[in-house]
Amino acid sequence: VFLHRESSPYDVLPIGARAGRVRSQDGLELVLEHGLESLADADTVVVTGPVRPDEPQLPEVLDAVRAAAEEGTRIASICAGTFTLAAAGLLDGKRATTHWSIADELARQYPRVHVDPNVLFVDEGQVLTSAGSAAGMDLCLHLVRKDFGVRAANAVARELVAAPYRSGGQVQYIPRDRTEEGGDLYARTRQWALEHLAEDLTLADLASHAGVSVRTFSRRFTEDTGRSPMKWLMRARVDTARELLETTDLGVDRIADLVGLGSGTNLRLHFRRILDTTPGQYRRTFTGRDVEG
């Protein structure tokens, strides 16, 4: 589990298929104090899964993970752990991701899973999946962010010397046939947009900053980030509003103004759509204060 026991806001419990000493493939000996019976007490189970996707899945692990899910436990996976969730049937009909190098294999083995190889993690509510190990950290920070808010997630990220927030839609690094030109496509335009959130930005403004046509910008941006430009912008606005709700005493109307959402009504609407809560509930949950305006 990637969260430091010291810095984690959770009680982190490493669990093995059975308690005792186990030897990893690279020869490391691990002592696991807890076996699968401990899953029954967990609120969230993070499955790191087999080292390789072609490793046989242990039936007792699949049964335990399935039983936990049926009890309502939140289940997350990191890297090849997604294969365990898929084998347990938890991903049937759902979007999921894993490391890009084994995404094709996941789609082949589990055709009922909608595999998205281009994102860092996928949040399907009770079931969450992530790409490579570093993306697993992003997923864990996403969970902290959901459970305890932006400030707590940032504190954990600082402790781990990690980026505080990389959205799930951010593209995985995948080697392409052609040379990567300039790395993260439109990163400068995204940064520029974040610095001008309060303004009435249109798709044409973003395309103009990127120096390409609206059509090309829209197409390449979506390929690069997994989200259409304006959906990405809306999420950035709501995320900034969340941070302002947590770290300031500003009213909803003022915050809506600062993040370019125009009115408190509009901010409430998008808060509800994206986070399924209200700004007031959000501030009360994470700060204990009420919201004005």
Place this chain on the structure above:
DNA sequence: GTTTTCCTCCGCCAGA
């Protein structure tokens, strides 16, 4: 809650 207007997204296609 309804209506109107405007914007975004996306498929299609032509040209480079």
Place this chain on the structure above:
DNA sequence: GTTCTGGCGGAGGAAA
């Protein structure tokens, strides 16, 4: 022949 770009237009959604 393939890939990429950019314009057009319709469908759907968002905002006022």
